[in-house]
Amino acid sequence: MQIYEELKARGLVAQVTSEEEVADLLNNGKATFYIGYDCTADSLTAGHFVTLTLMKRLQMAGNKPIALIGGGTTTIGDPSGRTDMRKMLTLEDINHNAECFKRQMSRFIDFGEGPGQAMMLNNADWLLNLNYVDLLREVGACFSVNNMLRAECYKQRMEKGLSFLEFNYMIMQSYDFYHMFQAVGCNMQCGGNDQWSNMLGGTELIRRKLGKDSHCMTINLLTDSQGNKMGKTAGNAVWLDPNRTSPFDFYQYWRNVGDADVMKCIRWLTFLPLEEIDAMDKWEGSQLNRAKEILAYELTKLVHGGAEAEKAQETARGLFTGGGSTEHMPSTELPAARFENGQIGAIALLTACGLCPSNAEARRLIQQGGLTVNGRKVTDIAAAFDQADFQGEGVVIKKGKKVFHRAYIR
RNA sequence: GGGGGAGUUCCAGAGCGGUCAAAUGGGGCAGACUGUAAAUCUGUUGCUUCGGCUUCGGUGGUUCGAAUCCACCCUCCCCCA
Numbered sequence: 245m246q247i248y249e250e251l252k253a254r255g256l257v258a259q260v261t262s263e264e265e266v267a268d269l270l271n272n273g274k275a276t277f278y279i280g281y282d283c284t285a286d287s288l289t290a291g292h293f294v295t296l297t298l299m300k301r302l303q304m305a306g307n308k309p310i311a312l313i314g315g316g317t318t319t320i321g322d323p324s325g326r327t328d329m330r331k332m333l334t335l336e337d338i339n340h341n342a343e344c345f346k347r348q349m350s351r352f353i354d355f356g357e358g359p360g361q362a363m364m365l366n367n368a369d370w371l372l373n374l375n376y377v378d379l380l381r382e383v384g385a386c387f388s389v390n391n392m393l394r395a396e397c398y399k400q401r402m403e404k405g406l407s408f409l410e411f412n413y414m415i416m417q418s419y420d421f422y423h424m425f426q427a428v429g430c431n432m433q434c435g436g437n438d439q440w441s442n443m444l445g446g447t448e449l450i451r452r453k454l455g456k457d458s459h460c461m462t463i464n465l466l467t468d469s470q471g472n473k474m475g476k477t478a479g480n481a482v483w484l485d486p487n488r489t490s491p492f493d494f495y496q497y498w499r500n501v502g503d504a505d506v507m508k509c510i511r512w513l514t515f516l517p518l519e520e521i522d523a524m525d526k527w528e529g530s531q532l533n534r535a536k537e538i539l540a541y542e543l544t545k546l547v548h549g550g551a552e553a554e555k556a557q558e559t560a561r562g563l564f565t566g567g568g569s570t571e572h573m574p575s576t577e578l579p580a581a582r583f584e585n586g587q588i589g590a591i592a593l594l595t596a597c598g599l600c601p602s603n604a605e606a607r608r609l610i611q612q613g614g615l616t617v618n619g620r621k622v623t624d625i626a627a628a629f630d631q632a633d634f635q636g637e638g639v640v641i642k643k644g645k646k647v648f649h650r651a652y653i654r
Numbered sequence: 655g656g657g658g659g660a661g662u663u664c665c666a667g668a669g670c671g672g673u674c675a676a677a678u679g680g681g682g683c684a685g686a687c688u689g690u691a692a693a694u695c696u697g698u699u700g701c702u703u704c705g706g707c708u709u710c711g712g713u714g715g716u717u718c719g720a721a722u723c724c725a726c727c728c729u730c731c732c733c734c735a
Contacts, residue, residue: 405730469692496690503691530689564690604701605683612684612697644683646690 245518246271247305251463253518254511256298258437258462261447266459269432273306273360275459277432278424280367280417280439282314282322283341287485288348290475290497293547294466297513298434299362300352309362310430311349312420313342316371320413322442342366348484352546363428367420374419383419386452387445395441414445421446425458437462466512469504484547490574491548495556496646498540506535514542563648575650578634587628590615597651599643609643616642 248267251257260266269275279295281288288296299309318338346364349355355362392398392414398406421443424430433443443460450458466474475482482497483489489497501509511521516538524535537557545553555572563573576597582588588596591606594615600606607625609615615622617629618639631653633639638652 403731500690503689506691530691532691533689536691560690600683602701603703605699608698609684614684644685 247301247307250518251298251301255508256294256463256512258464259440260461261444261459265457266432266461269459270302270305270307275302275307275432276310276428276430277302277307277434277461278310278312278365278421278430279434280312280314280317280420281345282318283338283345284318284321285481286341286344287483287488288345289481289483291466291473291481293475293484293543294463294512295434295436296349296352297515297546298463301515302434303353303360303362306360308360309353310424310428311353311355311362311364312424313345313364313366313368315339315342315366315368317367317413317416317420319372320416321410322413322417338368342368344485351549365424365428367416367423370423371416371419379419383415383422383449383453386449387415387418392445397438397441414442417442418445418449421458422449422453425450425454425456430458432459432461434461434463436465438465464512466509468502474501474505474509486548486552491544491552492556492559492573494547495540495544495553495560498543499536499560500646501536501539503532506532506539510535510539510542514539515546516542573640573648573650575638575652578651578653580631580653583631586631588631588634590617590622590627590629591625593617593629593641593651594643597641597649599641599647599649614644 245253246267248257248270251270279299281292281295299311303309315338318341319335349364353362354360355364392411393402395414398411401410417439421430421433433446435443440460440462443462447458447460450456468474477497482494484494486494498509507521507525510516510524511518514521524538527535540560541553541557544556548556559572578588578593578596582592582596590610591600591603594600594606594609595603600609610622610625610627613621613623618633629639634651634653636652638650641649641651643649
């Protein structure tokens with residue numbers, strides 16, 4: 245099976261400009277494609293992960309990837325599918341974030357000078373020096389405001405308001421494609437399906453200015469069976485940076501996906517062969533727990549490496565099925581100052597470990613029976629623990645049913 | 655430029671001088687049930703040294719007392735140009 249057919253079989257492909265031509269490019273290693281990443285935070289998220297795996301798959305099939313860091317476009321902010329305007333970032337923040345992205349991507353993607361190796365570019369290099377009038381004359385004439393306003397991605401903003409700044413995002417993105425088409429022979433753009441209209445802007449611009457064809461392919465957005473975006477917990481992203489989302493928490497996120505979503509995730513995100521996945525398709529009921537383990541393990545391995553994946557799996561098994569080690573669960577070293585007369589109160593312990601943001605919430609948690617320390621349920625908000633207990637391995641705090649944390653002192 | 659409307663706690667959205675830390679729904683968290691799933695049910699959901707303290711776009715003002723009234727400002731929406 246060739247790569248394009250495999251992508252389809254995995255259910256990834258959403259839209260393509262021309263199925264025939266895109267398949268030809270990709271299957272024969274003729275594509276030099278780019279995927280853009282706006283650096284609005286200092287870490288990539290699980291949301292970006294889907295496109296990163298796409299990049300890797302296409303690279304493995306012999307195509308040349310360009311990871312485009314949006315150092316320039318981030319200064320504008322993509323309004324696609326958003327109901328509010330993004331916070332404006334300073335140039336320093338953006339540069340810092342771009343550096344972080346670069347480091348993370350290098351874990352998956354093979355960058356270098358060779359023919360199949362990936363390039364990394366930053367659109368700040370060409371966007372930031374554009375001259376307004378020149379730009380208007382060069383590309384402004386190629387865009388129809390009428391069409392732009394009709395674009396699906398602005399739909400929500402037509403009610404809530406769309407600033408001119410953000411409206412220009414599409415033009416900047418189109419310019420990127422146009423620029424790279426000429427500068428580095430980039431003939432294809434890939435991205436999430438929410439980017440479709442922005443992406444078409446680029447092919448249109450290239451056709452108008454240069455009379456040449458270029459292509460786009462979007463992949464489906466990763467949503468659960470309810471239609472909610474995946475890769476978020478309580479509105480917070482699941483990060484790829486181990487300091488933001490520990491490998492254990494990352495593992496747990498995927499270990500906990502719903503029954504209805506496991507196989508889809510495995511198909512989309514892992515690199516397991518399709519035959520193997522098809523065989524798992526028959527699993528049902530509690531058997532799916534095995535599939536969830538596979539999913540969590542495979543993804544953790546991709547993002548954090550095999551050693552971390554082993555640790556996370558071992559820790560999770562230990563915690564949920566008894567025994568096992570507590571060594572690799574997220575932990576906090578308590579400073580001696582948190583202890584008073586050699587003790588720390590239950591509420592202070594929860595806030596010190598970042599398990600509860602306020603004393604009130606910690607108190608509530610305890611009163612509602614959601615705290616277990618070293619296997620013993622704590623229901624007294626005045627409970628206190630001896631400093632000596634935190635020596636060595638420390639104590640294991642369990643918040644609710646699934647959040648484990650270790651607190652220790654040196 | 656002219657006219658009309660709106661900004662409320664994580665989100666949506668009530669409240670329109672005291673009984674408002676603010677209805678209701680969603681989301682979150684916790685409990686029960688379970689398979690570390692889903693669905694369902696229950697509780698909870700500003701902070702606090704539990705005396706209080708700070709919230710209803712911003713700044714001032716009226717009042718014993720304001721999310722609620724007034725002035726100005728900011729932001730957004732709609733209609734006309």
